Amino acid sequence: MRDEASSFPADAEQWRSWSVPARALTIAGSDSGGSAGIQGDLKTFQELGVFGMSVVTAVTAQNSLGAQLVEPVSPRLVAAQLESVLADLGADAAKTGMIPTPDAAEAIAGALSRFGVHRLVVDPVRLSKDGYALAGRGAFEATARFLFPLAELATPNVPEAAALLGVRETDLASVGARVEAARSLLAWGARHVLLKGGHAADDACADILVGAADGGAEPLLLRGQRLPGASARGTGCAFASAACAAMARGLDVPAACRAAKAFVAAALAASVRLGAGTPSLKHAAWREDRLWSEASIGDGK
Numbered sequence: 001m002r003d004e005a006s007s008f009p010a011d012a013e014q015w016r017s018w019s020v021p022a023r024a025l026t027i028a029g030s031d032s033g034g035s036a037g038i039q040g041d042l043k044t045f046q047e048l049g050v051f052g053m054s055v056v057t058a059v060t061a062q063n064s065l066g067a068q069l070v071e072p073v074s075p076r077l078v079a080a081q082l083e084s085v086l087a088d089l090g091a092d093a094a095k096t097g098m099i100p101t102p103d104a105a106e107a108i109a110g111a112l113s114r115f116g117v118h119r120l121v122v123d124p125v126r127l128s129k130d131g132y133a134l135a136g137r138g139a140f141e142a143t144a145r146f147l148f149p150l151a152e153l154a155t156p157n158v159p160e161a162a163a164l165l166g167v168r169e170t171d172l173a174s175v176g177a178r179v180e181a182a183r184s185l186l187a188w189g190a191r192h193v194l195l196k197g198g199h200a201a202d203d204a205c206a207d208i209l210v211g212a213a214d215g216g217a218e219p220l221l222l223r224g225q226r227l228p229g230a231s232a233r234g235t236g237c238a239f240a241s242a243a244c245a246a247m248a249r250g251l252d253v254p255a256a257c258r259a260a261k262a263f264v265a266a267a268l269a270a271s272v273r274l275g276a277g278t279p280s281l282k283h284a285a286w287r288e289d290r291l292w293s294e295a296s297i298g299d300g301k
């Protein structure tokens with residue numbers, strides 16, 4: 001019989017000395033349903049091989065049917081979590097999601113500036129997929145005002161872009177209009193804007209990336225294939241956290257966005273119907289695809 005326990009401490013010691021993993025921090029709301037927010041972000045970090053840490057900004061009661069109740073965490077406790085993580089563990093990249101109050105947005109911006117977290121992805125969350133207001137108008141605008149100027153990458157969806165620009169969603173129907181919208185959003189201060197295409201009436205679900213330093217260069221269009229049926233919960237969070245993980249590992253913004261698009265597409269294609277409502281994203285799809293194909297048993301051979 002093999003005695004696993006007796007050999008474990010030596011292996012663990014070896015693990016520790018081999019490498020220090022890249023560190024990624026999510027600053028977001030807790031999603032009890034496990035698809036979006038902190039839970040979705042930490043799953044994504046784990047899948048992409050980075051050490052995940054979290055600052056919880058709000059606690060939400062959510063499931064496949066929608067959001068039932070949301071309560072913010074006090075700005076003081078948000079600031080304390082940031083201090084605990086950044087003063088000791090540090091982060092190679094960070095990502096913000098749901099920020100429930102303007103005071104929390106200001107506290108987060110203060111801490112990220114003070115600790116010099118430059119690889120920052122800001123996902124300006126306003127509504128959940130079922131239309132529940134996760135951040136009020138004031139908190140949403142404060143997120144853009146305080147955090148976009150610190151962001152390497154901002155990742156609004158179409159309704160969020162329309163709200164920030166004061167236009168109607170229908171004004172952003174064409175790819176051309178969305179390219180112009182993404183360029184206009186650079187005025188809020190992020191160094192790159194990726195305008196997500198999930199809400200656009202577009203079969204390719206094209207995401208559009210523009211950079212402030214591109215000087216009129218062609219935008220990067222990330223085209224995929226729109227998967228039929230109801231989209232899963234947590235796609236936006238998974239995109240931003242996958243890009244954050246890739247940036248923590250040293251990828252540049254376009255490469256990080258390509259990786260994020262591929263990660264979300266795999267997770268979405270494998271999404272699972274756990275409750276009576278919207279499917280849940282399967283964050284492990286990317287790894288399982290690889291494991292099954294490496295073992296050559298995925299096709300039943």
Ligand SMILES: Nc1ncnc2c1ncn2[C@@H]1O[C@H](COP(=O)(O)OP(=O)(O)OP(=O)(O)O)[C@@H](O)[C@H]1O
Nearest residue numbers: 129157196197198199205225226227231234235236
């Ligand atoms: N049905 C779909 N098929 C393929 N890709 C999709 C689909 N829906 C969204 N995506 C992709 O998922 C990513 C997230 O985009 P989306 O516009 O859904 O973000 P979001 O609205 O912020 O998400 P959430 O609803 O979770 O807040 C993008 O890369 C987008 O292209």
Ligand SMILES: Cc1ncc(CO)c(N)n1
Nearest residue numbers: 029030031036037098128
């Ligand atoms: C906590 C949380 N953050 C973000 C979203 C947006 O998908 C959500 N549904 N829940």
